[in-house]
Amino acid sequence: MAILYIVFLHSNLSHARDVITGFGSASVQIGREYPISFKGFQNSSSIPKRASFPSNFIFGVGSSAMQIEGAAHEGGRGLGVWDDNVERHRATFVDGDKFSTLIEHYKRYKEDVQHLKHLGVDSYRMSISWSRVMPNGTLRGGINKEGINFYNNLINELLKNGIEPFVTIMHFDYPLALQQKFGGFLNRSIVHHYKDYCELLFKTYGDRVKHWTTFNEPTATPILHMHGIDNDAAERCQDTGKCSEAYTILHNYLICHAAAVKLYRQKFQATQGGEIGLVLQAQNFVPYSSKEEDVDAAQRLMDFTYGWVLNPIYHGDYPQIMRKLVGNRLPEFTKKEKHMLKGSLDFIGVNYYMSIFARHESNRSKMYYIDNFDALAATTEFNAEGNTLGPMEQYSKFHVYPEGLYNILIYINEKYQNPKIYITENGIASPNMTNPLKDENRIAYIATHINATKAAIDNGVNVRGYFAWPAFDTFEFHQGYSGHWGLYHVDFNDNLKRVPKASAEWYKNLLTSNC
Ligand SMILES: *[C@@H]1O[C@H](CO)[C@@H](O)[C@H](O)[C@H]1NC(C)=O
Ligand SMILES: *[C@@H]1O[C@H](CO)[C@@H](O)[C@H](O)[C@H]1NC(C)=O
Ligand SMILES: *[C@@H]1O[C@H](CO)[C@@H](O)[C@H](O)[C@H]1NC(C)=O
Ligand SMILES: *[C@@H]1O[C@H](CO)[C@@H](O)[C@H](O)[C@H]1NC(C)=O
Numbered sequence: 222m223a224i225l226y227i228v229f230l231h232s233n234l235s236h237a238r239d240v241i242t243g244f245g246s247a248s249v250q251i252g253r254e255y256p257i258s259f260k261g262f263q264n265s266s267s268i269p270k271r272a273s274f275p276s277n278f279i280f281g282v283g284s285s286a287m288q289i290e291g292a293a294h295e296g297g298r299g300l301g302v303w304d305d306n307v308e309r310h311r312a313t314f315v316d317g318d319k320f321s322t323l324i325e326h327y328k329r330y331k332e333d334v335q336h337l338k339h340l341g342v343d344s345y346r347m348s349i350s351w352s353r354v355m356p357n358g359t360l361r362g363g364i365n366k367e368g369i370n371f372y373n374n375l376i377n378e379l380l381k382n383g384i385e386p387f388v389t390i391m392h393f394d395y396p397l398a399l400q401q402k403f404g405g406f407l408n409r410s411i412v413h414h415y416k417d418y419c420e421l422l423f424k425t426y427g428d429r430v431k432h433w434t435t436f437n438e439p440t441a442t443p444i445l446h447m448h449g450i451d452n453d454a455a456e457r458c459q460d461t462g463k464c465s466e467a468y469t470i471l472h473n474y475l476i477c478h479a480a481a482v483k484l485y486r487q488k489f490q491a492t493q494g495g496e497i498g499l500v501l502q503a504q505n506f507v508p509y510s511s512k513e514e515d516v517d518a519a520q521r522l523m524d525f526t527y528g529w530v531l532n533p534i535y536h537g538d539y540p541q542i543m544r545k546l547v548g549n550r551l552p553e554f555t556k557k558e559k560h561m562l563k564g565s566l567d568f569i570g571v572n573y574y575m576s577i578f579a580r581h582e583s584n585r586s587k588m589y590y591i592d593n594f595d596a597l598a599a600t601t602e603f604n605a606e607g608n609t610l611g612p613m614e615q616y617s618k619f620h621v622y623p624e625g626l627y628n629i630l631i632y633i634n635e636k637y638q639n640p641k642i643y644i645t646e647n648g649i650a651s652p653n654m655t656n657p658l659k660d661e662n663r664i665a666y667i668a669t670h671i672n673a674t675k676a677a678i679d680n681g682v683n684v685r686g687y688f689a690w691p692a693f694d695t696f697e698f699h700q701g702y703s704g705h706w707g708l709y710h711v712d713f714n715d716n717l718k719r720v721p722k723a724s725a726e727w728y729k730n731l732l733t734s735n736c
């Protein structure tokens with residue numbers, strides 16, 4: 222999902238643009254600019270063919286349970302935090318009335334697998350709804366057999382059609398009961414419930430699922446919490462205790478992640494032969510000017526984005542700059558936790574959409590809506606010379622910057638020891654398009670980002686797969702269906718009919734033609 226849209230509605234309009242791009246992406250100058258031009262895209266003739274990728278490279282497409290399944294109150298499912306949120310703030314969600322049914326993937330999964338097959342993908346990135354398999358989040362609350370069966374059927378249907386499931390264990394949504402009972406991820410006692418949930422999944426599906434990710438974009442939830450989505454009141458980092466809570470939420474995510482990986486490795490990996498990682502929101506922060514303070518600000522944002530999650534996993538603790546700037550509001554790991562965290566991933570998932578400039582800002586009350594926490598940096602759409610990162614695409618109003626993806630892959634590769642990487646999300650909206658089926662903007666976007674991925678591979682980055690986001694028009698939080706994000710259009714005026722867009726046929730062609 223494009224988390225950028227979530228925050229959009231919660232910001233006031235004058236900030237909206239910065240908010241959107243604020244979730245863009247990031248790269249400190251690394252001395253290796255690459256001429257990967259979105260403007261330069263004419264047609265696919267200059268884009269690398271499938272055969273030029275390593276033979277085991279995976280091409281796929283993604284989704285998440287809470288954005289497509291529907292059947293919120295059916296099949297024994299419990300409520301998730303987003304059911305509650307949308308219900309209580311329905312007027313602020315475009316298409317809020319569709320949230321409990323969505324595109325009815327729960328009922329139409331067999332048909333949907335046929336559409337995926339038509340695309341020619343190797344793999345389908347899906348997520349499991351915790352509330353569907355454990356309705357109140359705990360083992361004591363019971364396991365929902367119907368929910369368990371649904372994912373068994375979906376996974377079997379995928380495999381039968383030659384498509385590998387690539388499963389996210391938690392993609393934003395989790396059982397409301399856990400939040401109401403003890404504050405959800407604010408409370409460390411969530412760890413053992415999360416671990417129970419993971420064990421159930423490994424035990425039930427691990428014979429067939431060979432790619433697991435513990436969390437999608439762990440940094441997004443703390444941000445949402447601060448801005449009143451996981452929570453009623455929106456407040457700014459520097460004004461409140463919410464910011465400290467945000468650090469606590471991420472801290473508990475990390476401990477959950479490490480506990481799940483430990484469990485998988487001890488009890489399942491050897492026999493099941495799969496791999497487990499986590500998915501980052503990849504933002505490329507480019508210095509606003511060549512002044513040292515802006516270069517430093519961009520690096521701080523990198524540390525507050527990638528380092529926040531990856532340093533504990535690589536080195537057992539948060540980046541030093543975070544310890545220095547956040548002080549005692551940043552929780553400590555115990556010795557045991559540090560040990561458990563170190564090395565706790567087999568691969569990194571990268572969700573990339575766009576890029577943003579970073580400028581030094583010492584006045585905390587001037588930092589933008591998303592605040593960038595305590596990084597003493599502000600993000601801006603224009604740099605000191607008045608340029609943007611990439612041209613603005615007319616429908617999405619995104620600044621499209623495939624170089625940002627290239628740069629971020631190089632950055633992660635150099636900083637985090639040449640890890641195995643999958644591009645787990647990459648895509649673009651096309652709101653206000655007269656004919657959403659003719660999504661040439663999406664073709665150009667995906668093509669140039671696949672091109673950037675190839676350039677990174679050619680320069681030694683260990684990228685193993687690329688997943689376009691998303692397969693079907695999905696409910697993108699406050700923007701509902703207005704962004705028409707899918708490779709497949711879903712027609713709400715015609716019984717939710719799925720219709721391949723131009724991009725779907727283009728992608729299929731890339732994946733299935735031999736020359
Ligand atoms: C594709 O990437 C190459 C670098 O590998 C770059 O020179 C070229 O301009 C890119 N083409 C497009 C259309 O993005
Ligand atoms: C595709 O674009 C190239 C320039 O990149 C151009 O030479 C070629 O004629 C184009 N092909 C088609 C079919 O439009
Ligand atoms: C879930 O249900 C069980 C059994 O009814 C109960 O003991 C437990 O407190 C519930 N948990 C939550 C988080 O509501
Ligand atoms: C955390 O959850 C436990 C129950 O598991 C509860 O006793 C405790 O009060 C909760 N702590 C907070 C800060 O809510």
Ligand SMILES: *[C@@H]1O[C@H](CO)[C@@H](O)[C@H](O)[C@H]1NC(C)=O
Pocket residue numbers: 584585586587
């Ligand atoms: C910081 O910014 C706020 C809001 O613009 C302003 O009121 C305040 O005076 C600034 N503080 C300093 C020290 O510049």
Ligand SMILES: *[C@@H]1O[C@H](CO)[C@@H](O)[C@H](O)[C@H]1NC(C)=O
Pocket residue numbers: 616617618652653
């Ligand atoms: C789409 O159209 C609506 C209504 O005209 C407008 O408010 C919105 O800004 C447009 N969105 C984009 C991304 O152009």
